[in-house]
Amino acid sequence: MRTAFVQQLVEEASHNEKVFLLVADLGFNVVEPFAQKFPNRFLNVGIAEQNMAGIAAGLAKEGFIPFMYSIGNFPTLRCMEQIRYDICYHKLNVNIVAVGGGYAYGPLGASHHTTEEIGMLRTIPNICVCAPSDPVESRKITGMAVEDASPFYIRLGKNGEPVIHTADVRLQKGTPLLLKDGKQIAVLAMGSVAMDSLDFVKRNNLSAAVYSLPIIKPMEKESLLALFKQYEKIITIEEHQASAGFGSAILECMNDLQEGKRLEKAPMVKRIAIPDTFTYIAGSSTFLKEKNHVTLKKEYFDTIT
Amino acid sequence: MRNNIDYRGFARLVRIETLKMIYKAKASHIGGAFSMVDLLAVLYNGILVADAANPDNPQRDRLLLSKGHACTSLYATLALKGFFPIEELATYGQDNSRLMSHANHKVPGVELSTGSLGHALSIACGIAVAAKTKSERWKTYCLLSDGELDEGSNWESILFAAHHCLNNVVAIVDYNKIQAFGRTNEVINLESLCDKFLAFGWNPTEIDGHDYRQIEQAFLTKTSKPMVIIAHTTKGKGIDFMENSLLWHYRSPDQAQFEEALKQLS
Incomplete structure (x- = not known):
């Protein structure tokens, strides 16, 4: 799913110069296709998720469409207040992407088990909360997050998930x-x-x-x-x-x-x-x-x- | 000083309006609102590109008030500069007013809602990156309290700004040296603050935050690094019984105190 996400983001960024990618020193061997193609719209902020969320808010305030990417709980729980107040309260088009939803990072332990964030994010007004099930949904949601002005949270699995949807899907908010x-x-x-x-x-x-x-x-x-x-x-x-x-x-x-x-x-x-x-x-x-x-x-x- | 701008006269009006708002709403935080008034007076009269008729003018300088609890003196400043009618200040803290007790971005001229400390400097960095990416020349100013530098998130953005040479960011620390439980050097010592910023790769300047000449000069300094103005200020500045007193972080003046304060400002 993460590869599908990055591929779609590269595609979006190719025809939309507002798309920006932030990482908090994670995503090695994943985000390079974006970083190499759009070096001026890629930033590794270091291991600092609260700062990443604030930077994303600032970029979005000035018209960019930032995606902030990290793994597990780091881009959500670690900076939940920035998400609530800086991003969602101001209705900024920041898109938060977490790889390793649920037990995807199983052996790494509870620090990496992403098992509470949906509940926390779901209570925050203005944000759209997503968890695609396969690479097709992952791509669709990424595209939707660019187009839609509201903040998005996208929970991805890890990698190698099989394609479930063999045909194109028509994705709508909240529709099964x-x-x-x-x-x-x-x-x-x-x-x-x-x-x-x-x-x-x-x-x-x-x-x-x-x-x-x-x-x-x-x-x-x-x-x-x-x-x-x-x-x-x-x-x-x-x-x-x-x-x-x-x-x-x-x-x-x-x-x-x-x-x-x-x-x-x-x-x-x-x-x-x-x-x-x-x-x-x-x-x-x-x-x-x-x-x-x-x-x-x-x-x-x-x-x- | 430039053009003989009457910073003092403007600051006096800001303090009067701020006092009236806080008295009427029985609100807190007058001490921290007063300590930054002279900084606001210089910023809004001599430094910032700000357009009251078009608050969202893309070419404006951005000022983020990180210490959102001190918003009264920012509201007063903006009203006096014509961003919204001065009469509206009387609604401060009242039901259904947009003038809430922490900075509200729905108020014309207020860039960002703040109130939780340690947020705005990161956002300032994001805005500054956006400006650099678009080759814009306007600047982003971020006015912080001293106590809020206890928040680790600030130091994440201080590292970031230096690493990316964000010389279009100007941080101003309203260093009144009193926070919620006491003096900053007793709660969590920030000293040497100047050395810390220097070590982090910023260009720090220490000034008397009530001396208009020094304030103006600091803002006009050109820099290749992110700049921080450490403004030594007095909490409650302008009212003798409020100055340098922890009590006035919280207290709202009663009628006698209000009248006395008004007399001192008039």
């Missing part, structure tokens, strides 16, 4: 993308666990539908309403803490629709997310997802009550 048609049960996935989910459903010959929802905020209530009416059960899955994350956002949306009398009968919701825990052992991404229950299980599809 159908990966596999199905009935009764729909799996809604945020980020790279979409591929895990699709594999699982196919491998087990399940009749459930699978959707990717790469833009978590803002949610598009109308398209979700159609989905809530269509299925009897929704399974949400995310590589994120259960609190305030993707599943929570779906539940909030559902509740708003019910309260507004748009939705008469809400489907049952099973949330799959990290159960309020840190990890104190080494492990690959796959191992950690398994250990922390961020995986689908056949029993979730057995009965509908």
Whole structure:
């Protein structure tokens, strides 16, 4: 996904001289294609994320479209106040990109597990929060972030994620993308666990539908309403803490629709997310997802009550 | 001094308006608002390219008030310069007023909302990079408090500005030497501040922040490095019972104190 992001950013920068890339001394062997092609619009600010966020705000204030890139929690949690106040409060077109969403950097430990940032960012007004599931979505969202004047957060996986979307996708804020048609049960996935989910459903010959929802905020209530009416059960899955994350956002949306009398009968919701825990052992991404229950299980599809 | 500008007269008016705002709103931070008034007087009358009729003029100099809690004297300055009607100052801190108690970018002439310390210098660096990239000649000024230099984020941007030779950035430290819990050298000692900036690759100048000639001269200095003006100031400057007193970081004047302060300024 990160390669797809950089390729798209190079493409955007080729016809838009406002696009600027900032890194905080991370992205070695990733960002070079941009840095070499646009040396005047690339800066390594050093290991200083708060400063990077401020610099990005300043650049955006003067009309540039900066992307600030780092890994894990560094471009978000480390500079959350700058994101909230300098970027989002001023509605500046700063786009924050984090590589290594969820447990992508599994063996590196909890410092690198990016498992709370969606919840934090989702509560901040004006920002669009995204977690693409494959290189195609990654490219689309990058392009959208350039065009759209609001700040964006883009959570990427690591690299080598397979392409899920074989055809072109029409991406809209908060709208689910159908990966596999199905009935009764729909799996809604945020980020790279979409591929895990699709594999699982196919491998087990399940009749459930699978959707990717790469833009978590803002949610598009109308398209979700159609989905809530269509299925009897929704399974949400995310590589994120259960609190305030993707599943929570779906539940909030559902509740708003019910309260507004748009939705008469809400489907049952099973949330799959990290159960309020840190990890104190080494492990690959796959191992950690398994250990922390961020995986689908056949029993979730057995009965509908 | 240039053109015999009446900095003193302007500063007096700013202090009067600031006093009135803080008294009416029963607000805090008069000490830090008063310590920077003479700096603002010189900036807005002799230094900055600022256009009240067109506050967003692309060719303007940018001034970021990092010490957003001291915004009253900036609001007063901007109103006196015609950025918005002076009568509006009476709404300061009232319900539904854009004149909130920390700098608000919705107020004409205010570049940036501030209030959380240690943010603006990074943004100033970003603005300065933008100016350099576009080969623009205007400058970015950032007015900081001394206490806020405790924030590590400032030192990230101080490193950055020097590394990239951002000589279009001018930082001004309103060094009144009192922060929320006491004197800066008792809370977290900044000394030697000048040596620190020098070691970080900046061009520091120390001045008396109430001496108009020194202030003006400092701003007119040409530099190949980012410049910092360390302005030694007096908290609460202009009102004898407020000067150099921690109390006036917080306190709002009562009626008697207001009248006495007004008398001293008039």
